[in-house]
Amino acid sequence: MIGPLGATRAMAAEPIKTAGVYTVPVEQQWVSRIHQAALTAQARGDIAYSFSENVSNTDYARVLREYAEAGNTLIIGEVFGAEQEAREVAADYPNVAFLMGSSFKEDAALPNFAVFDNYIQDASYLSGIIAGAMTETGNIGMVGGFPIPEVNRLMHAFMAGAREMNADITFQVSFIGSWFDPPKAKETAFAMIENGADMLYAERFGVSDAAKEKGVLAIGNVIDTQAEYPDTVVASAIWHFEPTLDKAIAEVQAGSFTAADYGIYSFMNEGGASLAPLGTFEGKVPENAMELVMKRQAEIKSGDFVVEINDEEPKSS
Structure with missing residues (x-):
């Protein structure tokens, strides 16, 4: 002390x-x-x-x-x-x-x-529900920096949320080995889009740029980039x-x-995490998904629902 x-x-x-x-x-x-x-x-x-x-x-x-x-x-x-x-x-x-x-x-x-x-797994889980409702191919690409606990737990929470909407979703998971290499993250995301992903989890900078260029959707992490990608970033899990x-x-x-x-x-x-406002995607997310988001959010805040904290490295599935 x-x-x-x-x-x-x-x-x-x-x-x-x-x-x-x-x-x-x-x-x-x-x-x-x-x-x-x-x-x-x-x-x-x-x-x-x-x-x-x-x-x-x-x-x-x-x-x-x-x-x-x-x-x-x-x-x-x-x-x-x-x-x-x-x-x-x-x-x-x-x-x-x-x-x-x-x-x-x-x-x-x-x-x-x-x-x-x-520990923003709560917001990541909610963003996953939205992603699961918005993907049409059922194929989501996830680009992270390193497979360390603080990244892994957010990815797992996101995946769990997405599976609430579609238990059969396929995930492509890749780590770029850097905390700040937008070109490498973008290149990795391009490969996932080529492999069928129509929704990307942007744990790193560069991923949303790839999504924007290829006309697919993205989910943000830690910060709200909706204003910079109004036609691309559907939702973001925000860290406060x-x-x-x-x-x-x-x-x-x-x-x-x-x-x-x-x-x-x-x-x-x-008060350390929140789901960012949907901005330009307000009203475009299926109603049943938003109802579940609101329900789970209330349950998380009351303690009636606990998002699992899984620090193990996520794998493509």
């Missing part, structure tokens, strides 16, 4: 000096949501925010250390490719709160290192990082930040 430092700040009501360290550009889907939440908190006066983007995994620990040395007392980021190194840095700066995207869990032996993840960050800010302000799993703040019933 980070005590005196946080308690002093709470009494002074000063903005928390906060740094973001990202391995990709801040416009990349996943990181953009963290970045946006930080900008919102800064606009409220809760934090003073600076960031570094496109930091390589080999450089990640060095950049973390530099921000800690510079007096930042809250550092956010994603350590999927530099997990051990990041935790070693955190151990050297016990009065700095680290809130990191991670595939692993918190460790009580490292009390200033909390983890989070985008604000509940996660706001919880960390409150803990730092109170001097009570400690090792914890912040993943639950991405759940729909915590």
